[in-house]
Amino acid sequence: MFRKIFIIFIVQFFLLTNISYPGPVSLVESGKLKDTTDFPFVLGIKQHYGFIILHTKAISQLKGSYPWAIEADFSWHLVGKKVWEAYHFYPRIGFFVSYFNFDNSSILGSGWSVIGYTEPFFMSHKKINFSIKGGAGLSYLTNPYDEIDNPDNLSYCLPLGGFVILNFGLNYRINQKLNLNIAATYNHISNGGVKQPNKGINFPTLTAGIDYTFNPVEFKKRPKIKLGNTDTIKKRIDFILFGTTKAIGTESKRYPVFGACVKVSKRIKRLSALTIGAEWIVNDYLKQIIKKNNGDDDHQRASVLLGHEFLMGKFIFSQQLGIYVYIPFRDNDPVYQRYGLAYRITDRMYAGINIKAHRHVADFTDIRIGFCF
Numbered sequence: 001m002f003r004k005i006f007i008i009f010i011v012q013f014f015l016l017t018n019i020s021y022p023g024p025v026s027l028v029e030s031g032k033l034k035d036t037t038d039f040p041f042v043l044g045i046k047q048h049y050g051f052i053i054l055h056t057k058a059i060s061q062l063k064g065s066y067p068w069a070i071e072a073d074f075s076w077h078l079v080g081k082k083v084w085e086a087y088h089f090y091p092r093i094g095f096f097v098s099y100f101n102f103d104n105s106s107i108l109g110s111g112w113s114v115i116g117y118t119e120p121f122f123m124s125h126k127k128i129n130f131s132i133k134g135g136a137g138l139s140y141l142t143n144p145y146d147e148i149d150n151p152d153n154l155s156y157c158l159p160l161g162g163f164v165i166l167n168f169g170l171n172y173r174i175n176q177k178l179n180l181n182i183a184a185t186y187n188h189i190s191n192g193g194v195k196q197p198n199k200g201i202n203f204p205t206l207t208a209g210i211d212y213t214f215n216p217v218e219f220k221k222r223p224k225i226k227l228g229n230t231d232t233i234k235k236r237i238d239f240i241l242f243g244t245t246k247a248i249g250t251e252s253k254r255y256p257v258f259g260a261c262v263k264v265s266k267r268i269k270r271l272s273a274l275t276i277g278a279e280w281i282v283n284d285y286l287k288q289i290i291k292k293n294n295g296d297d298d299h300q301r302a303s304v305l306l307g308h309e310f311l312m313g314k315f316i317f318s319q320q321l322g323i324y325v326y327i328p329f330r331d332n333d334p335v336y337q338r339y340g341l342a343y344r345i346t347d348r349m350y351a352g353i354n355i356k357a358h359r360h361v362a363d364f365t366d367i368r369i370g371f372c373f
Contacts (some may be wrong), residue, residue, distance in 0.1 A: 042077055236265040301327050
């Protein structure tokens, strides 16, 4: 579901910026635990092995490619009382550095990536528990598209791309310091429609690794606290302005794309809200495409949006499905996806980035500002 996110903000630091931590606590279990803080440092090593999804015929030449990777993971496990009261789970936040070999050096080459992430752990007090990791970052890629030297690489055309991961993990705690992990990971690399060609690289991997926790702590089983009526805003009405630019093919000239959106958000859980809205887009890039085809259709579009939000302190991570209700010039699907990350500047204003995609193809990435009522 996250195939076309291109987010330059690192979402995992919302916990550090929104929760104040108490001082050191004393945890003793069979005499093995020492005084420590509420966020012990964790070092991990992981290995990946997977395959490339051929999501379009344009990349059929990548058939039989089996990427592998190795990563070094640096994180902090947040186990304090205030964290539990805010989220009802104990998350890790951190980053990892990875080397990926795409098993197709002549076309895709290889890549180095730095990914920031957040990883909620569930049933942490048990020996066997599970986690969900979501992260985003940047990747340096060694063999981008070139019209002469590498015309077969339609997956990426810039040496620097966005990297997004979604990971479902099963963990086994060997002892207070060592933890085994196996996981299924979905990886996506793309430039978010900044430049073409940009079919992206989608590759699920089987992941296995081991973590070492410095100054381990006790994962307390604490009672869940009901969300009070005054704890947070239950309903929001947002007015959003957004804009970006987009180039035609490999041309250097870029054309403006801008629009407005009205959205209603209704909180249903502590970290979750449902949304409904509508947006209008004025797309000068599309206007140029219509001219090139000797057409006279309107280049503007209108749509309705249904979606969901993860509410994480000052951060809002949104996913939406859009359905066009006004689309005079039809060049793609009647539905699309939007993925976004916004940061609350004040209670009444936020700013962020958002990506619009039609299935596996990114349309554009925009910068936006929202006003809440």
